[in-house]
Each structure stands twice: as structure tokens, then as C-alpha cells.
Amino acid sequence: MPIGAAIDHAGSADQMTDTPKVQPRAATPGRRATQRPTIRDVSRLAGVSRMTVSRVLSDPELVLPATREKVHKAIADLGYVPDRAAGSLSSRRTGFIALMLPTLTNANFAAVAHGLTEALREADYHLLIAYTDYDMAEEERQLRNLLARRPEALVLTGAVHRRNASRMLLAADIPVVEIADLPSQPIEHAIGFSNYQVGRTAARYLIDAGFTRIGAIAASPEGEVTDHRGEERMRGFEDELRLSRMSTAMVMRHGTAPVSFHHGAGAIRALVERDPAVEAVFAVSDLSAVGAVMECQRMGVRVPDDISIMGFGDFEIGREINPALTTIHADFRALGLRTGEMLRELLADGGDAEARMIDVGLRVIERASIRGR
Amino acid sequence: MPIGAAIDHAGSADQMTDTPKVQPRAATPGRRATQRPTIRDVSRLAGVSRMTVSRVLSDPELVLPATREKVHKAIADLGYVPDRAAGSLSSRRTGFIALMLPTLTNANFAAVAHGLTEALREADYHLLIAYTDYDMAEEERQLRNLLARRPEALVLTGAVHRRNASRMLLAADIPVVEIADLPSQPIEHAIGFSNYQVGRTAARYLIDAGFTRIGAIAASPEGEVTDHRGEERMRGFEDELRLSRMSTAMVMRHGTAPVSFHHGAGAIRALVERDPAVEAVFAVSDLSAVGAVMECQRMGVRVPDDISIMGFGDFEIGREINPALTTIHADFRALGLRTGEMLRELLADGGDAEARMIDVGLRVIERASIRGR
DNA sequence: CTCCTTGATGGGACCGATATCATCGTAACT
DNA sequence: AGTTACGATGATATCGGTCCCATCAAGGAG
Structure with a gap:
């Protein structure tokens, strides 16, 4: 097909195969006027198949520059943003890392979240944060919520000791990293200090x-x-x-x-x-x-x-x-960063690495609030 | 069907309709041994249809107590946790609220996140937090990431003034609340102080x-x-x-x-x-x-x-x-809480409410660091 | 006794992406 | 020239839930 031959919005690719078949789900009339654009809208506008659009977004090298450009234009025109929920379901990769903290209102824990985000940013992982306010009952509820989002790994502070929680963790079958402590019986990996x-x-x-x-x-x-x-x-x-x-x-x-x-x-x-x-x-x-x-x-x-x-x-x-x-x-920022690095390795490996325990150490900082001998 | 008659795991409901048809996607051999349980596994084990399991989880009143119990047992036995990505895709409700902050390493912004979480907890919304480190270029990237998760509302601090960003917001078509400032030209709702x-x-x-x-x-x-x-x-x-x-x-x-x-x-x-x-x-x-x-x-x-x-x-x-x-x-905690309340109203209403602007006010706290006249 | 309503459950399509395989045209090889 | 290899693109099934009906049994009204 000559480049640019299918710029008109009719009669190309995906269009005919995607005609509604039986009773389409009700269009919920009178709700939102605008329908969010999907990959199909983009594909139609660009005159290519959905797969080509998907490739442009996830692996552009596979697509001819001219085609790529058409697709990018269509994406921009529509303000299209892909739906990661759909993508996750299909690819079985959510791009979520779950982080459970006691509280966010503590500079050190906030620093962990910060460092972790940074370390994971370019690998395109998004942090899912939950916090328990030091409440163990809340912990289990939060854990369930987190796992329902299918994170690819779980970072915890403090032990999760409930029966049910353990069962859920086992069923989730993802790398678990405990941070900011070195438990005597770690769930799997641990990185922190004693x-x-x-x-x-x-x-x-x-x-x-x-x-x-x-x-x-x-x-x-x-x-x-x-x-x-x-x-x-x-x-x-x-x-x-x-x-x-x-x-x-x-x-x-x-x-x-x-x-x-x-x-x-x-x-x-x-x-x-x-x-x-x-x-x-x-x-x-x-x-x-x-x-x-x-x-x-x-x-x-x-x-x-x-x-x-x-x-x-x-x-x-x-x-x-x-x-x-x-x-x-104790260097919490570094803790976050190193946890991020570890996660990237674990996730690249397929997650079947040996359980690791990393001690980031402690350092007494001598300042003026202690009287010298 | 008499209660308890279908406890054996064979020969019931959904099972036969769900036989693989053509070429099933490769089972990725040698990856993870355990297959995460799905709603289908639960339905088979409980001897009911998938829909019944779904109902037990989302609207238990519709299900006979005896059936409900069977399902709960199967869920517990398998350690089943439903996949929200799949659920979101189907129901078009992700349960996410997106929050974009300059930084988490600031007690007041952390307090906003905290208050917001609390206000949304029982409505079963989960906060998706992103932060920009005061970097406007990062802001757009983060916004795109957030919108890809299809949040049902977006809470922002500070203006998003990029062209592309506006386009994306428009296409997202969700309630937007700006907090911690009262912009002269708010995007939609605003709650904060000047x-x-x-x-x-x-x-x-x-x-x-x-x-x-x-x-x-x-x-x-x-x-x-x-x-x-x-x-x-x-x-x-x-x-x-x-x-x-x-x-x-x-x-x-x-x-x-x-x-x-x-x-x-x-x-x-x-x-x-x-x-x-x-x-x-x-x-x-x-x-x-x-x-x-x-x-x-x-x-x-x-x-x-x-x-x-x-x-x-x-x-x-x-x-x-x-x-x-x-x-x-300026009461940031209250800001988070009130934003949470407002969101709940907006989301219940269907999101077509009038744009609101709420001033939470300011208060000079006189303490000792200023010399009296 | 028949018809209709109600309550509990099941069947199948569908949400919006991606994995996989198929297809097709062209360049490279013998 | 014939054949193979490869590069670009398309068609289809599928991920795991939920929506919208259909179905069926039991009970009440006429």
C-alpha cells in the first residue's frame, strides 16, 4: 500500500471486522457525552490495524517511520491515552509495584517512597502506595486491596503475620521485599537494618x-x-x-x-x-x-x-x-533506591532468584546533644 | 439443587462451556509453577457459575446464604483475590483516584494524601499518587501515566498549563479538582486557599x-x-x-x-x-x-x-x-478530607455537577517569633 | 388450575488492550 | 529465475472479570 493512501477514515483495516454482532452492551445514554477514544478509534483514523497502533506505542522499531507518523498524528488528534487496565489484562504485566508503609507522614518513609519511585521511573513501573497507620487490622485489608491490583512485586515495612495474609501472599506468587528492618524470619527478600x-x-x-x-x-x-x-x-x-x-x-x-x-x-x-x-x-x-x-x-x-x-x-x-x-x-533514601534496583533485577530474572538479605548498616552521627566524657 | 450436593469438583455449571476452543495462548512453560486462581477456579470449586461468585463479592444480598457460604469457602481455600484490572475493564470503574503532588517529602502534602485516603477508604477508592518534584516537564509525563490507569477523578496541586496536558484532561473527561490554591482560571473544581x-x-x-x-x-x-x-x-x-x-x-x-x-x-x-x-x-x-x-x-x-x-x-x-x-x-489535613467528600459527591452524581470553588481560609497563628509593638 | 410475579442463578457477549500466528511483498541467495 | 528469508502489517483469540438478559422454580392472584 502506497504511503498515505489510506488517510481517509473509511474503508480500511480493522473496521469491518469490528462490527457489533449481537446486542451491544447498552450505551448508558445520557451519561458522558464524550466517549473516551480507544485504540480502535486511533487505528481507524490512521488507517491501520489496532496491532500496528499497539506496536507504535510499545515497540516503535517494528513499524515503518511513515506509518508510525500517521499513528502518532491520530493519537495526538484524539488525545488518546491507552488503557493500562486492558493492557495489563492481556499482557499480564500491570507495571505496578505495591508499597505498604506505616504512614506517609514521616519524612523517612516518604523518602523511601521517593527513592523507590525514582529507581523505578525509567523502568516504567508505577508505585501503588498503601499505609496502615500502624494498625495491624488495617494491614490485611490494605494488602488485599493491593494484591487485587496485581502488582508485580510487593514491598513491605514491618511483618505481616496474619494467617490470611500469608495465604494471600503465597497465592499472589510475586517477589516480596521487606524493608527498614531485618526480620529473623523474612518472608523472602529483606533490605534494611536491624x-x-x-x-x-x-x-x-x-x-x-x-x-x-x-x-x-x-x-x-x-x-x-x-x-x-x-x-x-x-x-x-x-x-x-x-x-x-x-x-x-x-x-x-x-x-x-x-x-x-x-x-x-x-x-x-x-x-x-x-x-x-x-x-x-x-x-x-x-x-x-x-x-x-x-x-x-x-x-x-x-x-x-x-x-x-x-x-x-x-x-x-x-x-x-x-x-x-x-x-x-539509616539511609532511607538509599534504601528506597536500592530496593528499586533489587526489584528491577528480580523482575528481569523472572522472579525466581535466591532470597536475599541486605544490611544497609547504621552509623552513629555524633553531634552536640551528648556531653563528652 | 440441594445444598451441598455439588461439593465434588467435577461436573458442574460453567465447566463445559469454558473448554478451550482453538489455539490457546501459550502457557509460558517453566515460568511460575502456581497459576493464580481466577473466578473460574472458584466457581468450579464451589459448583456455581462465575456470575454467582461475582455477585457474592459485589452484592452478596442477591445470593442465597447457603450458596454464599460455599463460595466463601472456595475463595478461602484457593486464596482467591479478584483481579481489579479485569473488573475495571468490564465495569468501567477502576476505583482509582489520581493525586498529583509536587512532593511527598513535605508534611503538609503528605497530610493531604493522608486525609484524602481516609475520606475515600470506605467508599473503596484507592489513591494513585504521583509527584513531580516541582518539575513541570515531569508533570506531563506523570499525568499521562495517571490517566492511563483510568482514574475516576483527578486531584491536582498547581496548574497544568501545557497544551497537551489540557487535551489529555479533556479527553479523559473526569472530574478535576485543584487543591491548595485557588487559581484565577480553574480547570474545573478548586478547593484550597489563595x-x-x-x-x-x-x-x-x-x-x-x-x-x-x-x-x-x-x-x-x-x-x-x-x-x-x-x-x-x-x-x-x-x-x-x-x-x-x-x-x-x-x-x-x-x-x-x-x-x-x-x-x-x-x-x-x-x-x-x-x-x-x-x-x-x-x-x-x-x-x-x-x-x-x-x-x-x-x-x-x-x-x-x-x-x-x-x-x-x-x-x-x-x-x-x-x-x-x-x-x-492552612489546614491541609482538612483539605484532604474535604476534597475526599467532594469527590464522593461528584462521583455519585455522575460527575456533571457545577464547577465549585471552596475557600478553606487562612488563619494567622500568633506565637512568639514576632516582637510585639 | 393457569398466568404472572419474584428470586436465584446461569449463559454469552463484551470491556480494550496484546500475544501469536498468518499473510504478503520485496530483497537476498543459490 | 526460483526459492528462501525477512520485514511490515493484519486477523483472531484471549486475559478475567461484569453487564444484560434468559431461564427456571416457587408462590400468589384471578
């Missing part, structure tokens, strides 16, 4: 700095709403103190997850009230730690002269306050 | 407080990467000063969007260097404002005695620092 080790490291650091009266700040679990990873940190913290034969730390449980600046402020006040002689305090999150520092300023308690404060997470604000906050750094 | 008014309010407030040497802190636009809403605030700020016949404010443009604590610290330092006599400073974001307060502490500049600082956004940290930050509050 929250338990965070706690131990913090305790060790404070002990080595010569403190003997050490306190801690955490949230108190409330039914199904629990910050498991924060609890892990506390467990490590208490274990390390115990192993060092220190008297039990004073652990202030205050409020519920998620913690916040305000949480830290309330907690340190309560803690100091209960033990005015406390020398050093570890907070399970920088948010609490920063709040604690601010409250100390208000109470006239000098940091670090009167009380030393240590956090976790290395949030930006910790670098900016006075005194700057000593903290334990 | 960023221009934020700037004017801030300037008015500082003028009324008796300051005459007033500065401002903002990011500098860089090519396609621009914080349009922040620029609107600056425009309002400068206009108000001009209208009050004040000498032009000293506007410090420092770094690029998005702004951060660190941005504020650098900006105030540069600003004070350039004009040591500056009395009051408005920052387009609390993040910058808090960073500025912290830097002042470091420089030995007293807030508010030597310099007054005002922010925008009412971030949590602003409440906790010393002195607490005077700021302009």
Missing part, C-alpha cells in the same frame, strides 16, 4: 560515654496499633543495658504511635519528673528526640550539660537544632 | 506590627523547576508592601525548590549579611522559617528581639521550637 541493633548501638554508645543513669522514650503499644520497629529498638536498648549489668533503664512510654515532636516534649517532661537525676536519654525516633530537646530548653534544662539526648533516624531537623542532635543514621 | 492572599496577609501583619524594614525568603525558580504556589505567596507579599507604599522588601532568593530547614538557615544568614538592620522576615514556608530561627540562635541574633520571623504552613515543628513560630495556618 532495629534491634539500633537499640543496642544506642545503649552501647551511652554506656561508653560514661553515663549510668540512662532513660528512654518510646510510644506505648495500644491494641492493634503498634510500632513494631520502634519496639524492636527498645528491646535492643534494654537488652544491651541488661547485658552490661546496668540497672534497668527508666523507660518512659508516653502516647501512642506514631511519635511526634509533641510526643517527645511530653515524654521528657514526664521522665525528668520521675527521675530528675537522669543523665542521658535515648528516644526511638528523632522526632521525639527533637521535641525533647525543645522541651528541655523550655524547662531550663541544659542540653547536653544537664541531660544528653540521642535519637534515631537522622531527620533533617536534627541537624539544624541547637544543640544539633546526636543520632543513629 | 496563596496570593497568604503573601498579602503576611505583609499586612508585619506592617501592622509596626515594622518598616521587612525582608522575605523564597526559593529561586530554575527552569522548569518552580514552586508556583510559593511564587504566588511572594507576589502577594510584594504587592501588599507596594500598596502600603513601603520601600520594596528585600527578597532573598536562595537555593531552589523544594525549600528546607537548611534553606532557611542559609537564606537568613545571607539576608542579614546584606541588610543587618532588617527587622522582620517572612519565609514562604515554615521549613525555611524554622531553619532561619535556628540559624539566628547560632548567629547570636535574638528572635524576636533583634529580628522577627514569620512562616507559612503551620508545620508541627513550628509549635515546638523556641520561640514558637508565628505562622499562617
Whole structure:
């Protein structure tokens, strides 16, 4: 067929084979005036078959430049955007990666989502985000919703321990990556750091700095709403103190997850009230730690002269306050990026790779909120 | 049929009509061992038709309790999770709401996503989030990706002004809600506050407080990467000063969007260097404002005695620092919730409602970072 | 006793893409 | 020149659900 011979919109290709056969589904009269253009509309306008349009979009090399151009023009004229739901169904590739987080309202988790998106952008994967607000009951519901979208992989923070959840995961049969922790019994892959080790490291650091009266700040679990990873940190913290034969730390449980600046402020006040002689305090999150520092300023308690404060997470604000906050750094952005890379490998491989466990490590960031020996 | 008569897995309903006809698509041998269960597997196991299974899941009232139970058992046994892509294709309802944000790494935008999710949760909508990192070129790409998923509505921050983008929006033919600003030419619905008014309010407030040497802190636009809403605030700020016949404010443009604590610290330092006599400073974001307060502490500049600082956004940290930050509050969480409510109405109505414009208002929160007259 | 209504379920087409194979014209080879 | 190979394009079945009827049994009205 000579190029350009079929620019008129009638009498070509797909058109006749696609005549309605029996009773077409009701056109839902009076709803939306405009009918969204489909690949068929494009094919008709361009005078080619639907397959050719599909090829132009997914593998343009296969199509003659002249044809390609006709198709692109038709696409532009119609404002056509392909329907990925239909494409997914046929190709069995949705291009979705599911991500389940405790909350988005936390800079570090937001950073994970951010890094992950970036790593997956050029591979044309789209992140499907769900969050549980630290509620385990919600977790299962969210998981079901996510799986219904047929993601090609699943990224989780925190364990999914429900019976049903496990069954669903098994049936889904996709790569699962747990992040931001290193579980003793990972579902499959894991990439992160040990929250338990965070706690131990913090305790060790404070002990080595010569403190003997050490306190801690955490949230108190409330039914199904629990910050498991924060609890892990506390467990490590208490274990390390115990192993060092220190008297039990004073652990202030205050409020519920998620913690916040305000949480830290309330907690340190309560803690100091209960033990005015406390020398050093570890907070399970920088948010609490920063709040604690601010409250100390208000109470006239000098940091670090009167009380030393240590956090976790290395949030930006910790670098900016006075005194700057000593903290334990875990690189969440990199976590997201590396998870993205791992996913791309796993998905390219066909997903039958060995289970991997990657420790991105921890780093104590020494700043000014801890008194030197 | 007597209850329970068809528990054996053979010889019932759908089975015979579903024999493969010609050349079935290759079973991709050696890929995944497990085949994901489909509605057909459930129907066979339960001894009912696919339609009955579908009904059990979408409208259980229509199905006899006994039948319902059989189906539920089969679903549980197989770990069946319905494929929403298939369902969407058929029902033309994807259950997606698209949300486009500048970034997730901002507590206020994260709060919008959070509120929106909550408002839509029980209506069984799932949020599809994309973010642009303040990059307009990225915006169009992201928009196309979102529309390909056939969301039932689109929530945007900031204007989408590209030609192609408009065409796509038109063809998509879904409700569009712009949030966190009140554009002079809204695409359709809008719910938020006027960023221009934020700037004017801030300037008015500082003028009324008796300051005459007033500065401002903002990011500098860089090519396609621009914080349009922040620029609107600056425009309002400068206009108000001009209208009050004040000498032009000293506007410090420092770094690029998005702004951060660190941005504020650098900006105030540069600003004070350039004009040591500056009395009051408005920052387009609390993040910058808090960073500025912290830097002042470091420089030995007293807030508010030597310099007054005002922010925008009412971030949590602003409440906790010393002195607490005077700021302009816009309720982003409520914004998310109200947007969710509006969407539910729009979607129930069939989407042909009048274009609405809702102003959620602003509130100056007076705290300690501004010197009294 | 027949007809009609109602409730529960099934049959088949269809949503809008893509995988696969078929077709056809032309270039490259013996 | 005849044949094979290849490149470009088309036809058709199919992905896994749901919509719209059709069917059938049971109960009520006439």
C-alpha cells in the first residue's frame, strides 16, 4: 500500500471486522457525552490495524517511520491515552509495584517512597502506595486491596503475620521485599537494618560515654496499633543495658504511635519528673528526640550539660537544632533506591532468584546533644 | 439443587462451556509453577457459575446464604483475590483516584494524601499518587501515566498549563479538582486557599506590627523547576508592601525548590549579611522559617528581639521550637478530607455537577517569633 | 388450575488492550 | 529465475472479570 493512501477514515483495516454482532452492551445514554477514544478509534483514523497502533506505542522499531507518523498524528488528534487496565489484562504485566508503609507522614518513609519511585521511573513501573497507620487490622485489608491490583512485586515495612495474609501472599506468587528492618524470619527478600541493633548501638554508645543513669522514650503499644520497629529498638536498648549489668533503664512510654515532636516534649517532661537525676536519654525516633530537646530548653534544662539526648533516624531537623542532635543514621533514601534496583533485577530474572538479605548498616552521627566524657 | 450436593469438583455449571476452543495462548512453560486462581477456579470449586461468585463479592444480598457460604469457602481455600484490572475493564470503574503532588517529602502534602485516603477508604477508592518534584516537564509525563490507569477523578496541586496536558484532561473527561490554591482560571473544581492572599496577609501583619524594614525568603525558580504556589505567596507579599507604599522588601532568593530547614538557615544568614538592620522576615514556608530561627540562635541574633520571623504552613515543628513560630495556618489535613467528600459527591452524581470553588481560609497563628509593638 | 410475579442463578457477549500466528511483498541467495 | 528469508502489517483469540438478559422454580392472584 502506497504511503498515505489510506488517510481517509473509511474503508480500511480493522473496521469491518469490528462490527457489533449481537446486542451491544447498552450505551448508558445520557451519561458522558464524550466517549473516551480507544485504540480502535486511533487505528481507524490512521488507517491501520489496532496491532500496528499497539506496536507504535510499545515497540516503535517494528513499524515503518511513515506509518508510525500517521499513528502518532491520530493519537495526538484524539488525545488518546491507552488503557493500562486492558493492557495489563492481556499482557499480564500491570507495571505496578505495591508499597505498604506505616504512614506517609514521616519524612523517612516518604523518602523511601521517593527513592523507590525514582529507581523505578525509567523502568516504567508505577508505585501503588498503601499505609496502615500502624494498625495491624488495617494491614490485611490494605494488602488485599493491593494484591487485587496485581502488582508485580510487593514491598513491605514491618511483618505481616496474619494467617490470611500469608495465604494471600503465597497465592499472589510475586517477589516480596521487606524493608527498614531485618526480620529473623523474612518472608523472602529483606533490605534494611536491624532495629534491634539500633537499640543496642544506642545503649552501647551511652554506656561508653560514661553515663549510668540512662532513660528512654518510646510510644506505648495500644491494641492493634503498634510500632513494631520502634519496639524492636527498645528491646535492643534494654537488652544491651541488661547485658552490661546496668540497672534497668527508666523507660518512659508516653502516647501512642506514631511519635511526634509533641510526643517527645511530653515524654521528657514526664521522665525528668520521675527521675530528675537522669543523665542521658535515648528516644526511638528523632522526632521525639527533637521535641525533647525543645522541651528541655523550655524547662531550663541544659542540653547536653544537664541531660544528653540521642535519637534515631537522622531527620533533617536534627541537624539544624541547637544543640544539633546526636543520632543513629539509616539511609532511607538509599534504601528506597536500592530496593528499586533489587526489584528491577528480580523482575528481569523472572522472579525466581535466591532470597536475599541486605544490611544497609547504621552509623552513629555524633553531634552536640551528648556531653563528652 | 440441594445444598451441598455439588461439593465434588467435577461436573458442574460453567465447566463445559469454558473448554478451550482453538489455539490457546501459550502457557509460558517453566515460568511460575502456581497459576493464580481466577473466578473460574472458584466457581468450579464451589459448583456455581462465575456470575454467582461475582455477585457474592459485589452484592452478596442477591445470593442465597447457603450458596454464599460455599463460595466463601472456595475463595478461602484457593486464596482467591479478584483481579481489579479485569473488573475495571468490564465495569468501567477502576476505583482509582489520581493525586498529583509536587512532593511527598513535605508534611503538609503528605497530610493531604493522608486525609484524602481516609475520606475515600470506605467508599473503596484507592489513591494513585504521583509527584513531580516541582518539575513541570515531569508533570506531563506523570499525568499521562495517571490517566492511563483510568482514574475516576483527578486531584491536582498547581496548574497544568501545557497544551497537551489540557487535551489529555479533556479527553479523559473526569472530574478535576485543584487543591491548595485557588487559581484565577480553574480547570474545573478548586478547593484550597489563595496563596496570593497568604503573601498579602503576611505583609499586612508585619506592617501592622509596626515594622518598616521587612525582608522575605523564597526559593529561586530554575527552569522548569518552580514552586508556583510559593511564587504566588511572594507576589502577594510584594504587592501588599507596594500598596502600603513601603520601600520594596528585600527578597532573598536562595537555593531552589523544594525549600528546607537548611534553606532557611542559609537564606537568613545571607539576608542579614546584606541588610543587618532588617527587622522582620517572612519565609514562604515554615521549613525555611524554622531553619532561619535556628540559624539566628547560632548567629547570636535574638528572635524576636533583634529580628522577627514569620512562616507559612503551620508545620508541627513550628509549635515546638523556641520561640514558637508565628505562622499562617492552612489546614491541609482538612483539605484532604474535604476534597475526599467532594469527590464522593461528584462521583455519585455522575460527575456533571457545577464547577465549585471552596475557600478553606487562612488563619494567622500568633506565637512568639514576632516582637510585639 | 393457569398466568404472572419474584428470586436465584446461569449463559454469552463484551470491556480494550496484546500475544501469536498468518499473510504478503520485496530483497537476498543459490 | 526460483526459492528462501525477512520485514511490515493484519486477523483472531484471549486475559478475567461484569453487564444484560434468559431461564427456571416457587408462590400468589384471578
